[in-house]
Structure formats: C-alpha cells, structure tokens
Amino acid sequence: MRYIDEYRDPKIAQALVDQIHAKVTRPWVLMEICGGQTHTLMRYGIDELIAPQVELVHGPGCPVCVTPIEIVDKAVEIASRPDVTFVSYGDMLRVPGTKSDLFRVKAQGGDVRIAYSPMEAVKIARANPTRKVVFFGIGFETTAPANAMAVWKARELGLTNFSELVSHVLVPPAIRLLLNSPDNRVQGFIAPGHVCTVMGYWEYQALVDEYHVPIVVGGFEPVDLLEAISMLVAQLEEGRADMENQYARTVNYQGNQPAQDIIEKVFEVADRKWRGIGRIPMSGLRLRPEFAAFDAEKIYGVEALEAEEPAECISALVLQGLKKPVDCPAFATRCTPEQPLGAPMVSAEGACSAYYQYRRHTTSLVCIA
Amino acid sequence: MSTLTLSCPVPVTTRDHVSLGHGSGGKLSAELMRDVFLPAFRNSTLERMEDQAVFAVNNGRMAFTTDSFVVKPLFFPGGDIGSLAVHGTVNDLAMGGAKPLFLSTAFIIEEGFSMEKLRRIVDSLGRAAKDCGVQIVTGDTKVVDKGSGDGVFINTTGLGVVTEGVYLSAGEARPGDAVLVSGSIGEHGIAILAEREGLEFDSPVESDSAPLHKLVADMLETTHAIRCLRDPTRGGVSSSLNEIAAQSQVGIMLDEPSILIREEVRGACEMLGLDPLYVANEGKLLAIVDAKVADELVAVMRRNPLGRDARRIGTVSGMDAGWVTMRTVLGTTRIVDMLAGDQLPRIC
Numbered sequence: 001m002r003y004i005d006e007y008r009d010p011k012i013a014q015a016l017v018d019q020i021h022a023k024v025t026r027p028w029v030l031m032e033i034c035g036g037q038t039h040t041l042m043r044y045g046i047d048e049l050i051a052p053q054v055e056l057v058h059g060p061g062c063p064v065c066v067t068p069i070e071i072v073d074k075a076v077e078i079a080s081r082p083d084v085t086f087v088s089y090g091d092m093l094r095v096p097g098t099k100s101d102l103f104r105v106k107a108q109g110g111d112v113r114i115a116y117s118p119m120e121a122v123k124i125a126r127a128n129p130t131r132k133v134v135f136f137g138i139g140f141e142t143t144a145p146a147n148a149m150a151v152w153k154a155r156e157l158g159l160t161n162f163s164e165l166v167s168h169v170l171v172p173p174a175i176r177l178l179l180n181s182p183d184n185r186v187q188g189f190i191a192p193g194h195v196c197t198v199m200g201y202w203e204y205q206a207l208v209d210e211y212h213v214p215i216v217v218g219g220f221e222p223v224d225l226l227e228a229i230s231m232l233v234a235q236l237e238e239g240r241a242d243m244e245n246q247y248a249r250t251v252n253y254q255g256n257q258p259a260q261d262i263i264e265k266v267f268e269v270a271d272r273k274w275r276g277i278g279r280i281p282m283s284g285l286r287l288r289p290e291f292a293a294f295d296a297e298k299i300y301g302v303e304a305l306e307a308e309e310p311a312e313c314i315s316a317l318v319l320q321g322l323k324k325p326v327d328c329p330a331f332a333t334r335c336t337p338e339q340p341l342g343a344p345m346v347s348a349e350g351a352c353s354a355y356y357q358y359r360r361h362t363t364s365l366v367c368i369a
Numbered sequence: 370m371s372t373l374t375l376s377c378p379v380p381v382t383t384r385d386h387v388s389l390g391h392g393s394g395g396k397l398s399a400e401l402m403r404d405v406f407l408p409a410f411r412n413s414t415l416e417r418m419e420d421q422a423v424f425a426v427n428n429g430r431m432a433f434t435t436d437s438f439v440v441k442p443l444f445f446p447g448g449d450i451g452s453l454a455v456h457g458t459v460n461d462l463a464m465g466g467a468k469p470l471f472l473s474t475a476f477i478i479e480e481g482f483s484m485e486k487l488r489r490i491v492d493s494l495g496r497a498a499k500d501c502g503v504q505i506v507t508g509d510t511k512v513v514d515k516g517s518g519d520g521v522f523i524n525t526t527g528l529g530v531v532t533e534g535v536y537l538s539a540g541e542a543r544p545g546d547a548v549l550v551s552g553s554i555g556e557h558g559i560a561i562l563a564e565r566e567g568l569e570f571d572s573p574v575e576s577d578s579a580p581l582h583k584l585v586a587d588m589l590e591t592t593h594a595i596r597c598l599r600d601p602t603r604g605g606v607s608s609s610l611n612e613i614a615a616q617s618q619v620g621i622m623l624d625e626p627s628i629l630i631r632e633e634v635r636g637a638c639e640m641l642g643l644d645p646l647y648v649a650n651e652g653k654l655l656a657i658v659d660a661k662v663a664d665e666l667v668a669v670m671r672r673n674p675l676g677r678d679a680r681r682i683g684t685v686s687g688m689d690a691g692w693v694t695m696r697t698v699l700g701t702t703r704i705v706d707m708l709a710g711d712q713l714p715r716i717c
Contacts, residue, residue, distance in 0.1 A: 004639065013699050045701025094710070103710075107386040116566065116641070222699055338396055338709040348642065358703040 007221030008044075016226035017049045023233050024053040029185045030232055031178075031321050033171060034192035035062030035349025036220050042354035044222045050229060057185065057321030058354075060174050060277065061192050063139040064091050064347035065319065068273040069309050071138070071167040072097035074302040078134055078165060079105045079112050081300070085128065087121035088136035089143075090114040091347045096340055098307045118150035118164070125154065125162035134296045137164040142194040144168050144285060145259035148266035151287065151294045165296040166287055169272050171195050172203045173283035178320055179211045186321055188232035190218040190225065193247040198263075200255025205243045212241040219247040266291055275343055276315035313342030318351050325352040332360055390710025394604030394649075397710050399612075418616065419538060420599065421465040423531055430533075432467035434458060435526040443490065443520055445564045447557075447575030448651075450523055451494030456578050456651055457602065458527040459501050463582035464598040464654065466537045466589060467529030472498060474525050475509040479518035490521060501580045503527070529582075534593055541596035542617035544687035547663035549656040551584060551670055552577070552678035553629040554606055558648035559637045568640075570633045579652030584673045591669045594659035601655055604708070605647040609655055610683075610693045611707040617657075620689035623705060625697050627682050646705055647712050657685060 006012070032038055038058045041047055047056045060066050076097050079086035086102070093102040093114065106112040111131070115121055118135045125133035137147035147164060154162040171192060178184055191204050196217045204215045214235040218228030228246040235242055245251055263285070272284025287295045297303045309315075312330050317323035325331050325344070335341040337353055344350035348357075390397040407415065414422045421434035438454045448456075455472065462469040474494065478487065498505050560576040562568070581600060588595060597617075599609040606628075614621045630638075630645045638645045652675060658666055663681055670676030683695075693705040 004635075008698050010699055043703055044697050044699050045703055046699070048701055049699065103388050103390070104386060107388045336709075338400075357706050360704055360706070 004221065007219070007223040009223060012223050013226055016223065016230050020050050020054060020226070020230050020233055023230070023237050025237060027053055027055065028187050028233060028236050029055045029057060029321075030188045030190065030229060031057045031059045031186040032190040032218065032225070033059040033061040033175070034194065034220075035065065035347065035351070036194065037190060037192065037218060037225060038062070038351050038354050039349050040220055040222060040225060042358040045358075046222055046225055050226075054229060054233060057324075058318070058351040059178075059189075059321060060274065060319040061140065061171060061195075062344065062347050062349040062351070063143070063169070064095055065315065065343040065350045066169055066274045066276065067092070067095065067138050067167055067343065068275045069097055070273075070305050070307040071165070072101070073307050074297065074305050075102060075136055075165055076100045076105055077302055077305070078296055078300045079110045080108075081132075083132050085111040085113065085124060085131045085133045086136070087113050087115045087118075087124060087133060089116075089138070091349075092136055092138065094340075095343050095346045118147050119153065122150050122153050122157070122159070122162060125159050126157065129161060131161060133162050135162070135164045137166040138168065140169055140171055140192070140195050141199045141263070142197075144263045144267065145198060145256070148262045151266050151291055152262060154294060155291070160293075163294045163296040163299050164287070166267070166285065167272070168267065168285035169274060170269070170283055170285065172207060173280050174274070174277075175204075175207055177277070177280050177283075179207070179213060181320065183320075183322055188214040188216070188236055190228045190232070191215050193217055193219045193224070193251060196247065196251040196255065198256050198259045200253050201243060201245060201251065202253055202255075208241055208243045214241045215243055217245045217247045217251050219250070274319075275309065276313070276319050310341045315342040315344045315352070318344055325355040326359075328352070332356055388710070393708065393711040394602070394608050395708040395710055398604075399707075417538065417540070418612075419465060420461040421467065423465050423467070430531040432462045432465040432529045432531050433527070434461040434465075435524065436461060437522060437524045439519070439522050440561065441519065442561070442564050443486065445576055446560050446573050448578040449490060449493050450521060451490040451492070452497040453576075453578050453651060454494055454523040454525045455497035455501060455503070456580050458525040459503060459580045459582055460600045460651075460654075462527045462529040463580070463585040464537070464600055465529075465531060466535035466585065466598070467531045468586070469501060469503045469527055469529040469582050471506045471528045472503050472525050473507045473509075474505055474523060476511070477518055477522040477524075478510065478512050479520055480512055480515040482520055487521065490523075494523070497580070501582065532589060535589055537595060537598050539597050539599065539613045539616040542613050542619050542621075542657040542685045543596065544619055544685055545660055546596060546657050546685040547660045547681050548610070548621060548623065548683035548685065549658060549663060549667060549670070549679060550606065550628070550682050551581070551654045551656075551676040553631050553634070554601070554650055554653060555630055555634040555638065555645035555648035557651040558605070559634045561649075562641070563637060568637060570637070572633060574631070574633045574637065577650055577652035579675050581652065581654050581675060584654065584670060584675045587669055587673050587676075588656065588666055591666060592658075592662045594662045595656055595666070596659070597657040599655045601650050601653060603649050605645070605649055606655065607644075607646040607693065607705050608707050610705070613657060614693050615691050617685075618690045620686040620691070621683055621693045622686055623683035623693065623695040625695050627680055629678055629680065643712050647708055660684070
C-alpha cells in the first residue's frame with residue numbers, strides 16, 4: 001500500500017537500526033508522547049531492536065488513558081438517563097469509572113452509540129429532535145477541531161438537543177510537567193505527529209529553548225519512529241538540543257490554521273485533571289462561556305462530581321515514564337483488558353495494553369520457564 | 370459537592386449483565402461458554418468444543434451444528450443474511466470434514482418487517498442452499514412485537530456425513546505442523562463495517578461469504594494428514610488460532626509478510642484502527658496440516674476458485690504452548706492475543 005509500505009520496509013528499518021547503533025556511545029532515555037506511537041513500537045518490537053543503549057519510556061499521550069475517572073463517571077451518569085442518546089469514540093466505552101462503564105450502561109438499556117466523528121452525533125440530534133444527544137468530546141489537540149466543529153455546527157443549525165461532555169487535554173503542558181519533575185529521566189522527546197499536524201510545532205520550540213532538551217516530531221510507522229529515534233540520538237551524542245521534524249510529509253511549523261481557528265472559537269484553555277497524574281495548570285480545553293448551552297456538564301448538573309482512582313493502579317508512574325507496565329504487580333494478573341484497574345490497560349493505545357497485547361509472553365513465559 | 374466518592378478500588382466487571390463482547394468470539398464469549406453453558410449441558414461431545422458435533426451412528430459418523438445470524442445490515446456487498454445463514458452452517462459442517470446434507474431454518478421476524486425484503490432473504494437462502502447441494506428440510510417461523518427484534522434473525526441447523534477415516538479437531542495440532550489459509554483475510558468484516566458506516570472505497574470490498582465444503586472435499590481427497598480445519602469467522606484468524614493453540618497445547622508462530630490482505634481491507638483497517646487478524650471472514654478456512662503435505666495441499670487448494678490465494682502462513686511449535694505469536698515484517702516477534710471483546714475503533 002503506497003505511503004504505508006515504504007514506512008514498514010524491513011531494509012530501511014534495519015539501516016536505521018544500524019545507524020542508531022553506530023551513533024550511540026552511551027545509554028539514552030527517550031520518550032514517545034503519543035499512545036499511537038507506543039502501539040507501533042510494541043507491535044513491531046522496535047524497543048528490542050534498539051536496546052540496550054536506547055531505552056524508550058512511554059508518555060502520557062493516550063487520550064483514553066488520561067481522561068480522569070470522574071469524567072467517565074459523568075459520562076456514565078449522563079448516558080444512563082432514559083432521554084439521552086450518548087455518542088462516543090469507540091475505545092471510551094470500556095474505560096472503567098468508579099462503578100460502571102459505558103458498555104455496562106449500554107447493556108442495561110442505555111442508548112450508547114459509537115461514532116467515528118462528532119458530526120455523526122450532530123446528525124443524530126438533527127434526525128431525532130425528541131432525543132437529547134450528548135457527544136463525549138475527549139482527546140488531545142488532534143480531536144479538538146472536529147469536536148469544536150460539531151458544537152459550532154450545532155449552534156449554526158439552531159439545535160437545542162445537542163451537547164458535548166468536554167475533557168480535552170493539551171500536550172505541551174504535560175511535557176513541561178514531566179521536565180519540571182525532579183524524578184525526570186527523559187533526555188529527548190518524540191513529539192506526537194497527529195497533534196502537530198493540527199497545531200504545528202512552534203509550541204515545542206519554546207520547550208526546547210527553555211529546557212535544552214531535543215524534541216523531534218515523529219510519525220507512526222516503524223520507519224518514522226526509527227528515524228525520529230536516530231535524529232534524537234544524533235542530537236544527544238552531539239550535545240545539541242534542537243527542534244526537528246521527522247514527520248514533514250504531514251507536519252509543518254505553523255500547523256493547520258483553520259483547525260486552530262475553530263478550536264480557538266469554541267474552546268478556551270483551562271486547568272485539567274489528568275488520570276494518574278493529577279491537575280495540570282492550563283493543560284486542557286473547555287467550552288467558552290458563550291457555548292454554555294452546549295455544555296453537557298452544565299446541562300446535566302454533573303460539574304461537581306469527583307472520584308478517587310483505584311489505589312493499586314500505578315498508571316501515574318507509567319504515564320510519566322518512571323515505571324514500565326511490567327513493573328506493576330497487578331499487570332496481567334489482577335489487571336487485564338477484561339478487568340482493567342486503570343485506563344492504560346483499556347485503550348488499545350495505552351502502554352499497559354500494548355505490553356499486554358504484544359509482549360506478555362516475553363515476561364510471563366520466561367517466569368514460567 | 371462530591372456525590373460519588375469511593376476510596377477503594379472497585380473493579381468494573383461486565384459479568385452481571387450480558388454485553389456485546391459476550392458475542393464477539395473473543396475471551397468473553399469463551400468465558401460465557403465455560404461458566405454458563407458448559408456446566409449446564411456438560412457431555413463429552415460438547416466438551417470437544419468444535420464448530421460441530423461429530424458422533425457415531427449406524428455405519429458411520431454424522432456432523433451436527435447450529436448457528437444464528439443477526440447481521441446488520443441485512444443486505445451487504447457480496448451477500449445477505451439469507452446466503453450467510455447457509456454458508457455459515459455449511460462451513461461449520463465442512464470444518465468437521467463432513468459433507469453437508471440437510472439444513473433447518475428458523476426465522477424470528479419483527480412485526481412490521483417488509484414482506485418484499487423477507488422474500489428476497491428467503492429466495493437468497495433457498496438459492497444458496499441449492500448451490501451448496503443441501504436441502505432445507507424443516508423450519509420454524511416466529512414473529513415478535515415491534516421493538517423486540519431487529520428486522521430478521523435467522524437460525525440454521527445443519528446435518529452432514531463425515532467421510533470415513535477423517536478425524537479433525539482443534540486438539541490435534543502438533544509441533545512441526547504447517548498453518549495454511551485459503552486466501553486473503555478480513556473481507557467480510559470490512560464489507561459489513563463499510564456498509565454500516567457508509568465508508569466508500571475506489572473498488573468496494575465485498576464479503577467473502579462462500580460455502581467451503583467443496584474446497585474441503587478437494588483437500589481431504591488429497592490427504593488425510595490434515596489435523597484441524599477452522600473457518601475464522603467472528604474474532605478472525607487470531608481467535609481461531611488461539612483456540613487451536615489452547616486446545617492442542619502448542620505454540621503457533623505466524624509469518625506476517627506471508628499473510629495476504631487486500632489493499633482496500635488494509636486501507637480500511639488502517640483508517641479505522643483495526644487489526645485485520647481480528648476481522649471476520651465467511652469464506653476462508655485455516656488448516657493445520659502435517660508439514661510434509663503442506664505444499665501439495667496449497668497446490669490443490671489453489672486449483673479451487675475459493676482457494677486460489679491459498680498459502681502457508683505459519684508453523685506449529687512445541688514452545689510457548691497456548692500462545693499465538695507472529696514474526697513481524699521487521700523480524701521481531703509479537704503476541705497475537707485473543708481479544709476480550711470486539712475490536713473498538715480508536716479515537717485517533
């Protein structure tokens with residue numbers, strides 16, 4: 001398949017692995033931000049190819065994983081209402097709240113539907129004026145333009161039965177938090193290609209300058225990631241800290257201006273709680289006050305709902321790159337995709353799920369043997 | 370004010386209600402079978418957990434199977450619920466090495482359903498049965514209140530005769546055996562999804578729905594060194610191979626580059642964040658065979674139009690018992706796990 005096969009080519013991949021091994025003289029710790037990148041690294045075993053000199057730790061960039069547990073509880077509460085049709089991206093349905101998840105709400109008769117785009121929810125609202133349609137507007141900057149557009153469109157259409165439960169988060173404040181942490185081990189970052197497609201990478205330049213840390217915007221295919229790793233290793237070995245763009249076939253410095261405009265029109269930057277990490281100042285998006293009529297939290301009175309996360313889950317440490325999923329005593333025993341204790345085990349993009357799905361045997365079988 | 374605060378972990382389970390995942394063919398389905406159905410029905414034939422029951426009668430053995438069809442949409446590129454209801458049951462018989470003979474059909478129809486559509490479905494079902502050389506010899510019809518069903522559900526039950534000397538079972542795979550597949554994978558699932566979601570392709574993906582009993586007959590005429598046949602329907606290639614690995618207590622190592630996936634299916638999977646190894650097929654079979662006959666069998670399969678892209682995709686090993694693994698295009702190894710429930714489309 002054009003534009004995919006080239007980036008999975010074993011010969012090109014091997015050449016990049018050789019290049020990395022040739023350059024590296026000492027151990028380096030790198031972090032890929034995005035869960036999609038974690039997924040590719042695990043699926044293709046790229047971390048094994050570049051070990052032991054280069055260690056990869058997995059960042060907080062899985063939107064499902066960092067959505068705080070009370071937002072899931074709020075979703076469950078709203079979706080359980082008989083007058084509500086609750087529409088969500090698919091992988092949010094299995095995420096456990098404190099006492100239920102959206103799949104269970106659906107099994108108990110709730111009208112919960114999976115959509116690929118928030119515009120489908122707008123369509124449902126138009127076609128069913130007697131139903132109250134709520135879209136679960138979560139994710140990073142990647143999904144923000146579409147989620148913003150749905151609200152914009154709903155207002156344009158004069159819909160009074162459409163709202164969004166919004167819990168958007170932003171990447172740069174999370175990187176800043178990691179860099180400010182006294183425990184930080186990360187020496188270079190692979191910035192998330194999809195987020196940068198929307199936002200450009202001008203925001204990351206400031207982090208590079210301030211913290212003198214190399215950042216490379218990376219894609220999602222094996223060759224993309226190996227190339228980004230190679231670029232980071234080169235910078236580190238040469239003592240440089242630059243902002244570079246490996247994913248230039250999609251990402252430019254400025255990003256997608258119309259997409260940024262619609263985000264700006266509908267959302268404003270706000271403090272957000274991250275699952276496993278806690279509150280990060282100015283790290284997310286919420287609806288602007290002029291769109292309050294589309295704010296599901298306000299409409300359904302769930303703003304004040306709070307919840308505690310399961311104590312056993314070490315996702316906070318995993319999402320900050322301080323622990324690997326296999327370091328968790330509950331991994332693959334008390335915490336599995338069927339019975340997840342925390343969100344990183346639920347989403348296909350979550351670090352724990354990626355290890356469980358692709359790597360379990362290298363740990364568990366060795367133990368048995 | 371906090372209205373919902375719990376201080377200790379309360380694992381969420383889907384165990385107190387039936388969820389869609391219980392029908393996915395993945396781990397939840399297996400759990401439902403193990404915890405609810407098997408204890409109530411326990412007997413040695415059922416416990417073999419094959420796609421069909423094979424039992425001795427006077428002068429031979431018979432295969433017996435049943436399947437229900439709840440596909441949405443009812444009509445899709447490459448077939449409809451009627452033809453699928455024949456192919457699914459015929460294939461379950463064929464995977465036991467049986468020649469399919471008789472089918473029953475039971476229709477559960479929702480009040481208000483279009484008579485014209487019902488006729489189209491019934492005609493298609495009748496035609497498919499005729500093409501397969503099986504007769505529909507008994508049936509049942511129920512109509513439920515509007516809202517109690519979803520258009521039409523069909524159950525078909527099939528009876529067939531197993532050729533003498535043929536013993537196929539998911540528990541028969543042995544280290545050294547070859548894993549064959551009769552063609553490209555993932556087409557049925559993607560055709561259904563594309564129709565349901567209104568996805569458009571340059572050349573549309575059609576369901577591979579087809580009866581495989583003649584392909585199986587060709588294979589069994591060539592050799593009896595076939596250990597196991599499975600049609601990788603819901604849950605896809607991954608679920609079928611995981612079942613075989615578990616029941617035979619062997620490891621199965623797949624070779625990623627040798628698995629054939631059509632461009633459109635790959636494209637749709639990339640776009641939707643799905644893994645084609647978990648996407649349903651309705652006209653493909655997996656065969657675990659003695660490695661010595663693998664090449665010959667592939668050649669025989671390729672002479673049948675339904676096996677024209679047949680190929681070897683893996684090897685059974687004595688290591689990693691119970692696990693399916695895959696050598697990736699980069700030469701690394703990963704697990705091909707059985708999913709808990711259905712694959713969920715990713716956010717981005």
